[in-house]
Amino acid sequence: MSRPAKSQWNFGELFEPAATRKVYSVTEITSTVRRLLEQHVGSVWVAGEITNLREQSSGHIYFSLKDAAAQLQCVCFRSDARESRHLLQDGQKVLLQGDVTVYEARGQYQLIVRAVEAQGVGALQLAFEKLKQKLNAEGLFAPERKRPLPRFPQRIGIVTSPTGAALRDVIHVVGRRQPSLGLVLAPARVQGQGAADEIAAAIGLLNAWSAASERERLDLILVTRGGGSLEDLWAFNEEVVARAIFNSRLPVVSAVGHEIDFTISDFVADLRAATPSAAAEIITETAFASRQALAETQTHLRRLAQEWLAEAGAEIARLVQRLTRLHPRRQLQEQEQRLDDFRSALVRAARQGWRGQRMAWEHAAQRLVLARPSHVIARRVEALAVVQRRLRESARRGFDLQRQSHSKADLRLRLLSPMNVLERGYSITSDEATGQVVRDARQVQLGQRLKTRVREGEIRSVVERATPKSQ
Numbered sequence: 001m002s003r004p005a006k007s008q009w010n011f012g013e014l015f016e017p018a019a020t021r022k023v024y025s026v027t028e029i030t031s032t033v034r035r036l037l038e039q040h041v042g043s044v045w046v047a048g049e050i051t052n053l054r055e056q057s058s059g060h061i062y063f064s065l066k067d068a069a070a071q072l073q074c075v076c077f078r079s080d081a082r083e084s085r086h087l088l089q090d091g092q093k094v095l096l097q098g099d100v101t102v103y104e105a106r107g108q109y110q111l112i113v114r115a116v117e118a119q120g121v122g123a124l125q126l127a128f129e130k131l132k133q134k135l136n137a138e139g140l141f142a143p144e145r146k147r148p149l150p151r152f153p154q155r156i157g158i159v160t161s162p163t164g165a166a167l168r169d170v171i172h173v174v175g176r177r178q179p180s181l182g183l184v185l186a187p188a189r190v191q192g193q194g195a196a197d198e199i200a201a202a203i204g205l206l207n208a209w210s211a212a213s214e215r216e217r218l219d220l221i222l223v224t225r226g227g228g229s230l231e232d233l234w235a236f237n238e239e240v241v242a243r244a245i246f247n248s249r250l251p252v253v254s255a256v257g258h259e260i261d262f263t264i265s266d267f268v269a270d271l272r273a274a275t276p277s278a279a280a281e282i283i284t285e286t287a288f289a290s291r292q293a294l295a296e297t298q299t300h301l302r303r304l305a306q307e308w309l310a311e312a313g314a315e316i317a318r319l320v321q322r323l324t325r326l327h328p329r330r331q332l333q334e335q336e337q338r339l340d341d342f343r344s345a346l347v348r349a350a351r352q353g354w355r356g357q358r359m360a361w362e363h364a365a366q367r368l369v370l371a372r373p374s375h376v377i378a379r380r381v382e383a384l385a386v387v388q389r390r391l392r393e394s395a396r397r398g399f400d401l402q403r404q405s406h407s408k409a410d411l412r413l414r415l416l417s418p419m420n421v422l423e424r425g426y427s428i429t430s431d432e433a434t435g436q437v438v439r440d441a442r443q444v445q446l447g448q449r450l451k452t453r454v455r456e457g458e459i460r461s462v463v464e465r466a467t468p469k470s471q
Helices: 026-040 121-138 165-177 195-212 239-246 264-268 276-283 285-326 328-370 374-416 418-423
Strands: 043-055 061-066 071-076 093-103 108-118 155-160 182-187 220-225 252-256 428-431 449-454 457-462
Touching: 026 093, 043 071, 043 108, 071 093, 121 239, 121 264, 155 165, 155 195, 165 182, 165 220, 165 276, 165 285, 182 195, 195 220, 195 239, 220 276, 239 264, 252 264, 252 276, 276 285, 285 328, 328 374, 374 418, 418 428
Parallel strands: 071 108, 155 182, 155 220, 220 252
Antiparallel strands: 043 061, 043 093, 061 071, 093 108, 428 449, 449 457
C-alpha cells in the first residue's frame, strides 16, 4: 500500500491538541436557571405598576409589572388570589406576592402571583369603596333621611381648622350675604393622625351645646375644609365621622375639598357643597335673596313716593291758583273793573250822542240861514222838532239802557260783595293783630284778641274757649 500524501498545510506538532468541551442543551440551561431562581429567590413581594394585562378564557391573567427601569412578566392562575384578583387592572399600583420561576417553553423568567394588595392611593381607594358599600347597605346614604336646611338660619356651627382657608372663605361669604348670621366654631384638626376623632367629637359637642342652650340654639352644622390629596382628605372618609354626622340631631352640610372631591361625609350629610364658599352661599341663599328683594322694593317705593309727591305738589299748586281766582276779593276787584268799563262806555256813548246832536243842530241852523223863505223855515222847524223829539227819545232810551246795565252791574257787585253777606245777618271774624280771617276754631288760642264785623259796626272780643267742630 502506498502511504497517503501529506498536505502542504500540515504543521506537525506546532499546536497542542484541543481540550475536551462540556456542551449543554437549551433545556438543561433553562432548567438550571429555573432551579437556581427558585432556590435562591423563591417567594418574594414585588411592588410595581400593572401594564399589558390580558385575561384568557381559561381564567388565567397575564400582565407585566413595571417600574421606572424594568419590567417583570407575571401570571396569576385561575385558582390563585381569588379574593384580591379584582385589583389586577392596567395602571394599578400593587404589591404582589409570588414565586419567581422560569417559563421553560420560552426561556422567560416570570412571577407566579399568589396574592395581590393595593399600593398607596390604590389602597385608600379600596378602603373608601369598602366603607362606602358598608354604610350604604346600612342606610346611612338613604335620600329619605336627608333633612331640609332651614330657610332663614340665625346661627350655625362650623367644624374646621381655626387657621385654615376654609374658615376664612366662609366668614367672607357670610359677611357679604348675611352679616347677621351667627357663627359658632368647634375647632378640630382636619388631617393627620387623630383628626377624624376630633371632627366627630366637635360634631357631638355642637349638638350638645345647642341642646343645652335656650337662646343660642344652632340651626345646622357645617363640616368643611379646603382642597388636598386623597390622603389629606382621609379624615372625612373615616367611619367615626360618618357615624357622627348620621347621629347628629342638627342638619349637617359637608363641604370638603374642591368640586371634584367626594368623601364619605358628603354621602352621609344632609347636603353636599362643592367648596366651603359654595356651602356658605347655599346656607345664606334665602336670606340673601330676601335682602335683594327688599332693597328692590324699597327703591321702587321710594320712586313711587317721589312721583306721588311731585304730582301732589303740582295739584296743590293748581288748587292754590284756582282758589286765588275764586277768592271774593279777586272777584270783587274784577267786578269793580267791569263797572269802571261800563261807566266809561256810558260816558263815551253820551258824549258821542250829544256831539252828534250838536252837529245836526249846527247843520240845520246853517241850512236855515241859507234858506230864508218862511215856508222852508216852517217845514224845517217842524222837521227839526220831529228830529229833536226823536233825539230826545233816542237819548232817553239810551240813558235808560245804560241805567239798566249799570243797575244790573251794581246788583251783581252787591251780590258778590262780602258786605251783602253781613246784610243777611252773618259776620266775619278775624285776628285783631294780623287781620287773618278765622275759619277754624283750631286757629285761635286762649287769650287771643279777635275782631268781628257785623252789618252795623265791629265787635272786639278775647278768646276764652275754642271748641273744634269734631268735638
